[in-house]
Amino acid sequence: MSTVVEFNKITKSYGNVTAVNDISFSLDANKIYGLLGRNGAGKTTIMHMITAQLFATSGKLKVFGEHPYENNRVLTQICFIKESQKYPDTFRIIDVLEVSASLFSNWDRDFAFSLINDFNLPLKRRLKKLSRGMLSAVGIVIGLASRAPLTIFDEPYLGLDAVSRSLFYNRLIEDYSEHPRTVVLSTHLIDEVSQLLEHVLVIDNGRLLINEDAEALRGQAITIVGPSSKVEDFISGRNVISREPFGSLVSATVMGNLEQKDRLHAEMLGLEIAPVSLQQLIIHLTNGKSARKEVTMH
Amino acid sequence: MGLLIDDNRPIFMQIAERIENDIIEEGLLEESQVPSTNQFAVFYQINPATAAKGVNLLVDQGILYKKRGIGMFVAAGARAILMEKRKEQFYEQYVVTMMREADKLGITSEQLTDMIRRGAKE
Numbered sequence A: 001m002s003t004v005v006e007f008n009k010i011t012k013s014y015g016n017v018t019a020v021n022d023i024s025f026s027l028d029a030n031k032i033y034g035l036l037g038r039n040g041a042g043k044t045t046i047m048h049m050i051t052a053q054l055f056a057t058s059g060k061l062k063v064f065g066e067h068p069y070e071n072n073r074v075l076t077q078i079c080f081i082k083e084s085q086k087y088p089d090t091f092r093i094i095d096v097l098e099v100s101a102s103l104f105s106n107w108d109r110d111f112a113f114s115l116i117n118d119f120n121l122p123l124k125r126r127l128k129k130l131s132r133g134m135l136s137a138v139g140i141v142i143g144l145a146s147r148a149p150l151t152i153f154d155e156p157y158l159g160l161d162a163v164s165r166s167l168f169y170n171r172l173i174e175d176y177s178e179h180p181r182t183v184v185l186s187t188h189l190i191d192e193v194s195q196l197l198e199h200v201l202v203i204d205n206g207r208l209l210i211n212e213d214a215e216a217l218r219g220q221a222i223t224i225v226g227p228s229s230k231v232e233d234f235i236s237g238r239n240v241i242s243r244e245p246f247g248s249l250v251s252a253t254v255m256g257n258l259e260q261k262d263r264l265h266a267e268m269l270g271l272e273i274a275p276v277s278l279q280q281l282i283i284h285l286t287n288g289k290s291a292r293k294e295v296t297m298h
Numbered sequence B: 001m002g003l004l005i006d007d008n009r010p011i012f013m014q015i016a017e018r019i020e021n022d023i024i025e026e027g028l029l030e031e032s033q034v035p036s037t038n039q040f041a042v043f044y045q046i047n048p049a050t051a052a053k054g055v056n057l058l059v060d061q062g063i064l065y066k067k068r069g070i071g072m073f074v075a076a077g078a079r080a081i082l083m084e085k086r087k088e089q090f091y092e093q094y095v096v097t098m099m100r101e102a103d104k105l106g107i108t109s110e111q112l113t114d115m116i117r118r119g120a121k122e
Helices: A043-050 A093-103 A109-118 A132-145 A162-178 A190-196 A228-235 A260-268 A278-286 B011-024 B037-044 B048-060 B078-105 B109-121
Strands: A003-014 A017-028 A032-036 A058-063 A078-081 A150-154 A182-186 A199-204 A207-213 A221-227 A240-246 A249-255 A272-275 B064-067 B071-074
Touching: A003 A043, A017 A043, A017 A058, A017 A182, A017 A199, A017 A207, A032 A043, A032 A190, A043 A058, A043 A150, A043 A182, A078 A132, A093 A109, A093 A132, A109 A132, A109 A162, A132 A150, A132 A162, A162 A190, A162 B037, A162 B048, A190 A278, A199 A278, A207 A278, A221 A228, A221 A278, A228 A249, A240 A278, A249 A278, B011 B037, B011 B048, B011 B078, B037 B048, B048 B064
Parallel strands: A032 A182, A032 A199, A078 A150, A150 A182
Antiparallel strands: A003 A017, A003 A058, A199 A207, A221 A249, A221 A272, A240 A249, B064 B071
């Protein structure tokens, strides 16, 4: 499998603030990645480095096997949709489509127009007259119709309603099935996108906390609720990632799956067991309360 | 999103279970073609690689087989294999759990047998 992005011990500092701290990972061709983490975790800095809009302070970065900076061979293969893209004041939607058609070699004109139709976008209207949601929809149309070998969406749906977001996910999975490419989705709406992701990168405080197949993370943690002494008894020796007291009860989340005998044991103790979704797992791991250094998977 | 799929356990297992159910309920007949990985992905709004993993799980178990260049098909005898497997699961999932609960509530085996008979009539 070919590698599209190689991040090798990359650090990015601004004065004495370290935005990205010694991160290494690689992105394989034709997978959909989720780049997840809290605000200010370093996600956007990472995307800006991949797209050659920022220099790393140290470390090695390769995109499509080359240095991305001022490298046309690399940059023409990337489409980066930013949270709040600026357009020239006089541009209408149709003008943005024309410029995009000339920038992206895989641009599909018919697909672009069908998306414009899906999102009800007025072709002749100037971008500065569009609502926030419509502006986001324009970004999504470009990102999808570019069919760029590396397409990056950084929180692409500011102001976009639930119907339009659902439409985005639909069109993305349909088109990706026919035209596989590497897609990076950076988002806070983890529950909405988690099913689409093949691989998950979680950034926390400038560090890479999780680099794992999405499927391997599902069912990897469970929450146990019950009287605190019984819960403490049950979770001793386990990898506890969060512990919330509630009166005389405790709700504890632990990594690792339970075997049948553990389940029976918990049941006999009168404890309740609940599965943990990907979003809940990431909230537990990045909420800053737990003092863990690293997460161990098996 | 995705009322059909839950996010608490691996999706490929859920896909495999859904195909198994279809075969057991004869929505998918033996020797008939199974939807493609991409069709599963679009329908359930999941990653195609995940859908493929679910399908391949059933290929490994001999439930589905691949016809080169055409697609995936339900193997002859697949339904019988699945029915056997489900009967074993039935014992674990329902009978063992039921006995444990009955024991907790002090229900005797006679009372339990009566209940099952009554349930069968409804």
